Structures are given as structure tokens and as C-alpha cells.
Amino acid sequence: MNIYGIMAIYKFEMARTKRTLVQSIVAPVITTSLYFIVFGAAIGSRIDQVSGISYGAFIVPGLIMLNLLTHSISNASFGIYFPKFVGTVYEMLSAPVSTLEVVLGYVGAAASKAVILGIIILITANFFIDLQIAHPVMMMVFILLTAISFSLFGFILGIWADNFEKLSIVPMLLVTPLVFLGGSFYSTDMLPQPWQTISHFNPVLYLVSGLRWSFYEISEVSVMLSLASILIFMFACLGVVYYLFKTGYKLRS
Amino acid sequence: MNSDEKPILRIKGLNKFYSGGFQALKDINLDINKGEIVALLGPNGAGKTTLISVVCGIVNPSSGTVTVDGNDIIKDFRKTRSIIGLVPQELTTDSFETVFSTLAFSRGLFGKPPSPTYIEKVLRSLSLWDKKDDMIMTLSGGMKRRVLIAKALSHEPTVLFLDEPTAGVDVNLRKDMWEIVRELKAEGVTIILTTHYIEEAEEIADRVGVINNGEIILMEDKDKLMAKLGKKQLILDLCDQLSAVPQSMADYKLELSDNGMQLVYTFTAQGDRTGITALMDDLKLAGIAFRDLNTTQSSLEEIFVNLVEESS
Ligand SMILES: Nc1ncnc2c1ncn2[C@@H]1O[C@H](COP(=O)(O)OP(=O)(O)OP(=O)(O)O)[C@@H](O)[C@H]1O
Ligand SMILES: [Mg+2]
Numbered sequence: 001m002n003i004y005g006i007m008a009i010y011k012f013e014m015a016r017t018k019r020t021l022v023q024s025i026v027a028p029v030i031t032t033s034l035y036f037i038v039f040g041a042a043i044g045s046r047i048d049q050v051s052g053i054s055y056g057a058f059i060v061p062g063l064i065m066l067n068l069l070t071h072s073i074s075n076a077s078f079g080i081y082f083p084k085f086v087g088t089v090y091e092m093l094s095a096p097v098s099t100l101e102v103v104l105g106y107v108g109a110a111a112s113k114a115v116i117l118g119i120i121i122l123i124t125a126n127f128f129i130d131l132q133i134a135h136p137v138m139m140m141v142f143i144l145l146t147a148i149s150f151s152l153f154g155f156i157l158g159i160w161a162d163n164f165e166k167l168s169i170v171p172m173l174l175v176t177p178l179v180f181l182g183g184s185f186y187s188t189d190m191l192p193q194p195w196q197t198i199s200h201f202n203p204v205l206y207l208v209s210g211l212r213w214s215f216y217e218i219s220e221v222s223v224m225l226s227l228a229s230i231l232i233f234m235f236a237c238l239g240v241v242y243y244l245f246k247t248g249y250k251l252r253s
Numbered sequence: 254m255n256s257d258e259k260p261i262l263r264i265k266g267l268n269k270f271y272s273g274g275f276q277a278l279k280d281i282n283l284d285i286n287k288g289e290i291v292a293l294l295g296p297n298g299a300g301k302t303t304l305i306s307v308v309c310g311i312v313n314p315s316s317g318t319v320t321v322d323g324n325d326i327i328k329d330f331r332k333t334r335s336i337i338g339l340v341p342q343e344l345t346t347d348s349f350e351t352v353f354s355t356l357a358f359s360r361g362l363f364g365k366p367p368s369p370t371y372i373e374k375v376l377r378s379l380s381l382w383d384k385k386d387d388m389i390m391t392l393s394g395g396m397k398r399r400v401l402i403a404k405a406l407s408h409e410p411t412v413l414f415l416d417e418p419t420a421g422v423d424v425n426l427r428k429d430m431w432e433i434v435r436e437l438k439a440e441g442v443t444i445i446l447t448t449h450y451i452e453e454a455e456e457i458a459d460r461v462g463v464i465n466n467g468e469i470i471l472m473e474d475k476d477k478l479m480a481k482l483g484k485k486q487l488i489l490d491l492c493d494q495l496s497a498v499p500q501s502m503a504d505y506k507l508e509l510s511d512n513g514m515q516l517v518y519t520f521t522a523q524g525d526r527t528g529i530t531a532l533m534d535d536l537k538l539a540g541i542a543f544r545d546l547n548t549t550q551s552s553l554e555e556i557f558v559n560l561v562e563e564s565s
Contacts, residue, residue: 090339
């Protein structure tokens with residue numbers, strides 16, 4: 001195992017964030033605050049309660065999920081796309097690092113950043129509402145698994161993409177809609193049929209539901225189902241990543 | 254060549270087809286010994302970069318085997334890649350990293366524990382020490398090239414590939430570079446470089462290879478090559494115009510210049526007997542006097558151009 005190699009990639013990726021520290025911390029704090037002002041205070045004051053809890057509290061897990069997903073994907077996809085784009089990827093390809101080590105470096109860094117972001121949002125949320133976390137360990141499990149899985153997904157996206165448009169189209173056209181339609185900001189039982197049923201085909205619903213359960217013990221699907229679906233997604237991504245490197249797909253000609 | 258020593262790099266039956274079906278390398282067979290400096294020459298698109306890229310692990314071979322220090326580049330990629338350093342042809346560097354951190358990154362990537370003292374040594378040898386905290390994007394092109402060389406040396410490789418290291422480089426850096434190459438050779442590092450400047454190959458290489466259309470059309474000790482293929486010419490400036498080479502001297506295959514004032518005698522430099530003495534005697538007999546004479550030797554460049562023309 002090339003530990004120094006993994007550390008080099010990890011540190012490189014984390015340093016990229018350090019250079020844009022303001023953007024990486026201030027931006028999510030501001031957007032989270034906006035969500036609480038608009039949805040929590042303004043609109044939430046007229047909704048009063050969803051599934052027995054205040055609307056402001058209800059959207060916290062959804063908000064964390066939204067940020068985890070988008071940032072995991074963008075961090076990991078940019079991380080690997082950029083060296084390809086500028087040509088510096090030659091060094092990684094000629095280095096004694098295995099697939100696993102490259103993935104650990106890039107995905108580890110992207111996931112770390114996403115988890116830090118999740119915690120920042122949690123702290124910000126605490127200023128607006130009185131947060132209660134019923135199962136903190138399970139919360140961390142969900143946050144970690146989501147960050148890792150979607151960083152893997154982002155990594156695949158970054159390898160697949162051969163231009164900037166492809167890189168941004170998937171988060172925009174796929175991930176954002178799925179998050180918004182996955183019950184991040186409402187309970188799907190507020191929807192009329194057939195949308196309720198259709199919603200259950202949305203994988204993000206299972207993530208949001210699981211994370212929300214760890215906070216308030218309310219969920220739309222069973223927690224085990226949530227856990228299983230995120231694990232299945234994670235292993236599917238791992239399989240794809242393994243295949244990509246095995247064949248040198250789009251990296252080695 | 255020292256036959257009882259195992260070659261550090263052995264390439265056997267290597268073929269490379271790119272995805273479009275284009276064959277960039279055709280049945281390459283090549284042995285390179287430890288501590289050699291080998292220069293690869295060849296026109297644009299000959300396959301030099303492709304060959305290097307296969308050995309370094311950037312391009313997948315289509316068939317054939319490559320071993321570095323006895324290890325297969327695919328099965329034992331960790332062993333082979335950790336002893337190889339590569340300076341790529343293209344100037345590709347990160348922009349926002351500092352010079353020092355990019356070297357630390359390279360060293361780590363290649364599995365070596367951090368060593369600020371070693372990195373300092375490399376940076377000093379390339380006159381980069383005072384730039385160590387500068388962002389790479391603020392450096393000039395030649396400085397970036399130095400950074401790439403420094404990166405390639407950061408993990409103390411024993412086999413170094415330099416893909417056109419002197420493209421766009423000024424005289425000073427070129428001198429520095431050859432100085433470093435000689436030092437590395439003295440430390441036992443094997444160096445394989447590609448270049449379009451034949452004087453460079455002539456100056457620095459122990460062996461010279463010529464690639465054309467994906468084939469190695471020549472691989473020879475530089476000195477032997479120069480001797481074997483190097484033609485010498487004796488040029489005689491005549492006192493009196495000559496209308497034709499006298500019949501009595503037909504054996505020498507002399508060429509007469511258009512104005513009839515010069516005779517050119519071509520001979521190979523390697524033979525013991527060049528025939529010059531006999532030629533002089535015969536000239537005297539024929540009553541041909543000359544004012545001046547000089548000899549020229551064909552350079553590697555001419556050899557190279559002739560070879561490539563023959564093979565295509
Ligand atoms: N990724 C690729 N896909 C398809 N063809 C390629 C690829 N890379 C190189 N080639 C082709 O392979 C041939 C050899 O290219 P290579 O870069 O090895 O040449 P070279 O000898 O290094 O040339 P130069 O002196 O210009 O650097 C060229 O015809 C080139 O167009
Ligand atoms: Mg080239």
C-alpha cells in the first residue's frame with residue numbers, strides 16, 4: 001500500500017479547498033441561513049408543523065442532504081477532471097499508485113470536505129432552531145455513507161466527462177431535481193397520488209428519510225431500507241470505479 | 254554492450270494500436286543497459302512519446318512485454334514505476350501550487366517518505382531554490398520546465414525519461430540540464446531522452462536510436478555509428494579549370510563541380526586505407542594541381558536524414 005501516495009493526493013485536494021476557504025465555509029453558512037429565513041421563518045410560520053415537528057426543524061436533514069450530495073459530487077468530479085483537463089494526470093498515471101489508492105485519496109478528500117460542510121450546516125442550523133438529534137451515531141453513519149457514496153459517484157462523473165458541460169449537466173439535470181423531489185423540504189405524504197408512489201422510486205428519498213429518522217425518529221421508509229439503499233449505491237459506484245481503472249477507461253489510451 | 258549485465262529496460266515485441274486502429278509502435282525490441290544515456294531521434298509522429306508513455310504506464314501496450322530492472326511494467330507496476338522518473342514533452346503543471354509543495358506532492362505520490370533536504374538539493378541543482386515559495390503559474394516557461402525536471406527527480410529515480418527536454422529552453426538551462434544529466438549518469442542513473450536537436454544526441458548520448466513510423470530503424474553506439482556511417486569527403490580546390498575527370502582516375506569515383514574548379518573525393522573514415530596517398534600520387538601523374546584542400550565529415554544529422562528518407 002502506497003500510504004504516502006494516498007496522503008499526497010488527499011493533502012493536495014484539501015489544499016485546493018484551503019485556498020478558497022471563504023468560499024467553502026462562508027458560502028454554505030449564508031445559503032443555509034437564507035433557507036432558514038425563507039423556509040423556516042417566513043413560510044414555515046404558516047405551515048406550522050410537518051409530521052409533528054416544526055417546519056424549520058423538518059428541513060434540516062433535507063438541507064444537509066442537498067449540500068452533501070451536491071458538494072460531494074462537485075468536489076470529487078472536479079478533483080479528477082481538472083488534472084485530465086490540464087494534463088497533469090500524466091503524473092498520477094505514471095506513479096506507483098493503485099486504483100484503490102487513487103480513489104482513497106480523491107474520494108477521501110471529497111468526502112471529508114462534504115462531512116465538514118455537513119457539520120457547518122448543522123452548527124448554523126442550531127442558531128435558528130432548537131436542534132434535537134435522537135440518534136447521533138446513526139446521523140454520522142448516514143452523513144458519512146452519503147458523502148462517500150456520492151464522492152465516488154462524482155469521481156466516476158469526473159472520469160467520464162470530457163468537457164465542462166458534461167461535468168455540470170449531471171448535477172444540474174439529475175441530482176438537484178432528485179433532491180428537491182425526494183422529500184427534502186416536505187413530506188411525500190403531502191403529495192397527491194400518483195406522485196406519492198412515484199416518489200418512492202426516487203433514491204434520494206431513502207437518504208433523506210434515513211437521515212431525518214436519526215434526528216426525529218420519523219421516516220417515510222424503514223431505516224434499514226434507507227441504510228441498505230445507500231450501501232447498495234456505494235458498492236455499485238465502487239464496482240464502476242474498479243472497472244474504470246481496470247480498463248484504463250478514458251484515462252489510459 | 255556489456256552482455257553479462259542484465260538490461261535495466263527490456264522491450265520485447267511491443268505493439269501499440271490506438272483506439273482508432275492506428276498503429277503507433279510496430280514490434281519494438283530494445284534493451285537498454287544500466288547507466289546508459291540513450292537518445293531517441295525521429296520525426297514528428299514517429300512514436301517516441303508513445304514508446305516512453307508505455308514504459309511509464311501512461312499508455313497501455315497492445316501486445317508485447319516491457320520489463321524494468323527485471324520487473325514487468327504491468328504485473329509489478331509498483332516496483333517499476335517507483336524507480337522511473339518522467340519529464341513529459343508538454344509543459345503541464347499545476348497553477349496554484351508552490352514549487353516546493355508540488356515537489357513534495359510528487360515525492361509522496363511515488364511512495365517516498367517526505368524529505369525536505371532532498372527536495373532542497375534538487376531545487377538548488379536546478380537553480381529553483383529562490384523560487385520555492387512561488388506559485389507555479391507565476392513562473393516563465395523555462396522555469397516551469399525546470400520544475401517538471403525537479404518533479405521527475407523528486408523521488409530519486411534510477412531510470413529517467415526526458416521527452417524533448419530542451420524544447421523552448423535557453424542556452425543556460427540547456428547547459429544546466431546536460432550538467433545534471435552527466436551527474437545523474439555518474440550516480441548510475443539510466444537516461445533515455447528524445448530530441449529533435451541532433452547535436453544534443455551527438456554531445457550527450459552513449460547510444461542513439463532512430464524511430465520512424467513506429468519502428469526502430471537503428472540502434473547503435475554513437476561512436477560506432479559516426480564511424481560506420483560517417484562519410485568523409487576530401488575537397489580539392491583546383492588551380493586550373495577541368496572539363497572532365499581524367500579516364501585514368503575513374504577508380505576514385507571523383508565528382509567534379511559544375512564550374513570545373515573543385516574535385517570531391519568521398520571515402521569512409523573507418524577503413525585503414527583511405528586511398529588518399531594513392532589519389533595524391535595519381536593527381537600528380539595526371540598533372541592536376543590544387544590550391545587548397547579540406548575534409549568534411551557528415552554529422553549525425555545527415556546520417557539521420559538519410560536513414561529516415563531510406564526507410565519511408
Ligand atoms: N491518444 C492518441 N490517439 C490516437 N493516436 C495517437 C494518440 N497519441 C498519439 N497518436 C499518434 O501516434 C503517432 C505517434 O505519436 P507520438 O506522440 O508518439 O510521436 P512522437 O514521436 O512523440 O512525435 P513528436 O516528435 O511530434 O513529439 C502519431 O501519429 C500520433 O498522431
Ligand atoms: Mg513526442
